[in-house]
Amino acid sequence: MNSRRSPTLSKSRFLAGLQCHLRLWYQCYAPQLASEISPAKQSIFDSAHEVEKLARQLYPRGVLIEEDYLRHEEAVTSTAALMKDSKIQAICEAAFLYDGVRVRADILERFGHGSWNLVEVKSSASVKHVYLWDIAVQYYVLTGCAVRISQAGILHVNNQYFYDESELDLDSIFTFADLTHQVVHLQDEIRSNLSDLKAILAKENAPEIKPSRHCMRPYLCEFWEYCTRKMPEFWVLNLNGINQEKLDQLTESEVQDIRDIPDSFALTRIQNRIRTSIINQQEYISKELKAEFDEASYPIHFLDFETVGPAIPRYTSTRPYQAIPFQWSNHIFYQNGTLEHNEYLCCEDKDPREEFTITLLDTLGNDGSIFIYTTYEKDIIRQLAEHLPFYREQLIETLDRFIDLCAIIRKYYYHPRFYGSFSLKFVLPALLPEMSYENLVIQEGNQASFAYLRMIDPSTPPEAKRTIRNNLLKYCGYDTLAMVKIRAELLKRISENSIV
Numbered sequence: 001m002n003s004r005r006s007p008t009l010s011k012s013r014f015l016a017g018l019q020c021h022l023r024l025w026y027q028c029y030a031p032q033l034a035s036e037i038s039p040a041k042q043s044i045f046d047s048a049h050e051v052e053k054l055a056r057q058l059y060p061r062g063v064l065i066e067e068d069y070l071r072h073e074e075a076v077t078s079t080a081a082l083m084k085d086s087k088i089q090a091i092c093e094a095a096f097l098y099d100g101v102r103v104r105a106d107i108l109e110r111f112g113h114g115s116w117n118l119v120e121v122k123s124s125a126s127v128k129h130v131y132l133w134d135i136a137v138q139y140y141v142l143t144g145c146a147v148r149i150s151q152a153g154i155l156h157v158n159n160q161y162f163y164d165e166s167e168l169d170l171d172s173i174f175t176f177a178d179l180t181h182q183v184v185h186l187q188d189e190i191r192s193n194l195s196d197l198k199a200i201l202a203k204e205n206a207p208e209i210k211p212s213r214h215c216m217r218p219y220l221c222e223f224w225e226y227c228t229r230k231m232p233e234f235w236v237l238n239l240n241g242i243n244q245e246k247l248d249q250l251t252e253s254e255v256q257d258i259r260d261i262p263d264s265f266a267l268t269r270i271q272n273r274i275r276t277s278i279i280n281q282q283e284y285i286s287k288e289l290k291a292e293f294d295e296a297s298y299p300i301h302f303l304d305f306e307t308v309g310p311a312i313p314r315y316t317s318t319r320p321y322q323a324i325p326f327q328w329s330n331h332i333f334y335q336n337g338t339l340e341h342n343e344y345l346c347c348e349d350k351d352p353r354e355e356f357t358i359t360l361l362d363t364l365g366n367d368g369s370i371f372i373y374t375t376y377e378k379d380i381i382r383q384l385a386e387h388l389p390f391y392r393e394q395l396i397e398t399l400d401r402f403i404d405l406c407a408i409i410r411k412y413y414y415h416p417r418f419y420g421s422f423s424l425k426f427v428l429p430a431l432l433p434e435m436s437y438e439n440l441v442i443q444e445g446n447q448a449s450f451a452y453l454r455m456i457d458p459s460t461p462p463e464a465k466r467t468i469r470n471n472l473l474k475y476c477g478y479d480t481l482a483m484v485k486i487r488a489e490l491l492k493r494i495s496e497n498s499i500v
């Protein structure tokens, strides 16, 4: 007989269990297998906490339960005491325990006649499906504790809010989605899900679940690296653009490696190209690749932007999550073979858009093609043109000069070591193994945004600010240098393969 005492469930464990039974089991019995929280992920958590703190200001007469999650029982006692006090209009981080499930409600607002509104704060700009389960399990626990709920829903950021005053308008920056009806309807499913999850936790051994798409939905699982450590190098999940139906068919036939996909299996043109390239361990170069590069005119610019999109607008004339460009890097390659590097990074806590634009237009001049990697930079230019009418025409004129290097590679080139991805982080080391992002402190865009916010934070010491500044300059500069090198390497391979 199994004498194991199951750990208590919490809202986050419940949601983890809904995503994957193994994730829940690992969280409870083998948390050491999880990957470390990356700085980029941490910045998302920090931003969510900021939004939560701001939302609390909508309830000025609310009281925060101070006990953290490690002192849940005390938090439950404090919550019960505050609920009895009719002067208390709202309780933030209200704690409850019912049926072996612990929850903390972001905001519990006294509604009248002994009933309450249950409010979950989310930093996102829309109501995601997973939020229904989030609020439904809270509703289950609270009603189980005999709390009468009048309304249950999500208070989320309104990305249509335009910040044009000196003070944030809290009533406009948040919007409430009433989900009471849906949440009530989910109660039977909550009960049955809880019973399934408890059964999983009562087992001695971890459930056998193979990693797949579910590991990323709704969130990338923290055990991803551990679970995928034995997957083949050319795993079918990484086959570019493969849909769920095809994946299921391959899984059913126990095909895990792209090289084992039968010839008869229907793939798209690009997937077939990838498969052939991997089987032969040979790159694919289309004849059209050269023509694409021949289109470029000198001096050739290689351009990259870094942006930050705070949930809570930081500067006037911006909306929540609007991408604010704060840095650009431009490598300029002249016909005589010389390479010049220009860059801009805003180092102060101010709206950088005008300075960014002036310096950008200066470095781009009026001549030459502009290589970018994906079309993100074009979107930012359009936004800047809308915000800065004085520079509109000049900004829009640059758009005709842009060439998307990623789109060219996607269409006309493949290397087995792209591992199904056309991101610079894969393309660069595959083509130029001596170059990689691994030695950089900042290695991705999210990390750059987070670092930027730390750099302009007045409380960051000057020495740390200088280090961040250098890291940001290195990262953005490396992105554009990578494009210079990739173009040169592809031209070399075209000539080696005698493509004319």
Ligand code: SF4
Binding pocket: 019, 020, 021, 022, 023, 024, 026, 209, 210, 211, 212, 214, 215, 216, 221, 222, 223, 224, 225, 227
């Ligand atoms: S990585 Fe995937 S299979 Fe592994 S625990 Fe997480 S969700 Fe489950």
